[in-house]
Amino acid sequence: MHNARTESQSIAAYDPYVREQQRDAIHEAASELGDVRVAHVNTTASGGGVAEILHSLVPLLNDVGVDTDWLVMDAPDEFYDVTKAIHNGLQGDRSEFTESMRETYRTVTVENAQALTDRYDVVVLHDPQSLGMAPTLAETFPETVLVWRCHIDLTDATPAYLEFVQSYLDPIDRAIFTLPEYGDAISGVEKVAVHPAIDPLTEKNRPLDELSGAAAEAADPESFPFDTDRPLMLQISRFDPWKDPLGVIDAYHDVTESVPDTQLALVGSMPDDDPEGIEVYRKVEAAAADSPDVHLLTNLPDAGINALQRYADVVLQKSLREGFALTVSEALWKGTPVVGGDVGGIPLQIDDGVNGYLVEPMDIAGTADRVTGLLEDDQLRASLGDRGRETVRERFLTPRLVEDYLTLLATVTEGGRAG
Structure with a gap:
């Protein structure tokens, strides 16, 4: 394993977005933790929502006085093939889970657990990739509290994959889920719900006029490759079948029957721990080959994502399954209305008809109707966008997530270990 690098951040910088009561609660909770030492473990330092959250959460926990490290697993490509299959299986894919796959997983997770030599009071293992470290860590560090943060919706998990996850939960002291129902299928561990959040100060989320240098160039x-004076539909997500990019293209073609000059941008990253991404990208590329106004963009810098979410007239998150979808809060924060699948954590962010629209995940025609209605009504787009920004301000910004983690740490360490 190796340490992920983060930039120093100050909780004081968030004062414009934090109520005084919340600010005081954060500092009080941190002071009561004393010398508690924490590590977060995942599989990549870039790409995907987990890495994005940790890039803000870890330095802010350090800033308020909680000694926190971020460790990234070292693993061969075949491990990521296996963990992608596990991820898909936990979301309902019925593919086979072989003994060879299980052994690859066991070998890599044990090796990474053995590579951890520093002592921590709390280790937070993110998602199934790192969960396999738990038995070895519990044996090596019996006093360490082990927390599993599952960002996946387990409500329709394939039994073989769910049983595999369950087999690693005995050493886990607490499991965190985005929604309470995500953890209903597992047993034998205390569970808590914590919603993700976005960071309003990052290059991805701050106002464009605050960007400079390379970031400003990326936002130009x-x-x-498209005309910002024409209507733009946008979906930002991994190239992943669960995000339904092919369905987005189908909905786009329906939209152009009413608003023919509409353009579509499908924007995604290629994270190190997602070997399926290039395969899905090629399928989407083939589906868009005869549509010159469908643009596929990969690995854009954060400032470019920021600009796209502001230039877009409508953002989609037409997921078939979804843990949370940070991209929904990102777009709402910029005042851009979102049409999202009525799955997972998306309804947590979108109040249908109030700050955006929810659609049945397989409903191409319904998705197109909602997008068309928004493209044809400037006032509706503006009103939904304004409400969306306030939703995020109230519920889904980083300071609230910092407070949630401090509360969790106090709970699992019985109020902290004062030094």
């Missing part, structure tokens, strides 16, 4: 509309 001239850097994009």
Whole structure:
């Protein structure tokens, strides 16, 4: 394993977005933790929502006085093939789970657990990739509290994959889920719900006029291959079948029957721990080959994502399954209305008809109707966008997540270990 690098951040910088009561609660909770030492473990330092959250959460926990490290697993490509299959299986894919796959997982997770030599009071293992470290860590560090943070919706998990996860939960002291129902299928561990959040101060989320240098260049509309004066539909997500990019293209074609000059941008990253991404990208590329106004963009810098979410007239998150979808809160924060699948954590962010629209995940025509209605009504787009920004301000910004983790740490360490 190796340490992920983060930039120093100050909780005081968030004062414009934090109520005084919340700010005081954060500092009080941190002071009561004393010398508690924490590590977060995942499989990649870039790409995907987990890494994005940790890039803000870890330095802010350090800033308020909680000694926190972020460790990234070292693993061969075949391990990521296996963990992608596990991820898909936990979301309902019925593919076979072989003994060879299980052995690859066991070998890599044990090796990474053995590589951890520093002592921590709490280790937070993110998602199934790192969960397999738990038995070895519990044996090596019996006094360490082990927390599993599952970002996946387990409500329709394939039994073989769910049983595999369950087999590693005995050493886990607490499991965190995005929604309470995500953890209903597992047993033998205390569970708590914590919603993800976005960071309003990052290059992905701050106002464009606050960007400079390379970030400002990445946000320049001239850097994009489409016409910012024409209507733009946008979906930002991994190239993943659960995000239904092919369904987005189908909905786009329906939209163009009413608003023919509409453009579509499908934007995604290629994270190190997602070997399936390039395969899905090629399928989407083939589906869009005859549509010159469908643009596929990969690995854009954060400032470019920021600009796209602001230039877009409508953002989609047409997921078939979804843990949370940070991209929904990101777009709402920028005042851009979102049409999202009525699955997972998306309804947590979208109040249908109030700050955006929810659609049945397989409903192509319904998705197109909602997008068309928004493209044809400037006032509706503006009103939904304004409400969406306030939803995020109230519920889904980083300071609230910092407070939630401090509360969790106090609970699992019985109020902290004062030094």
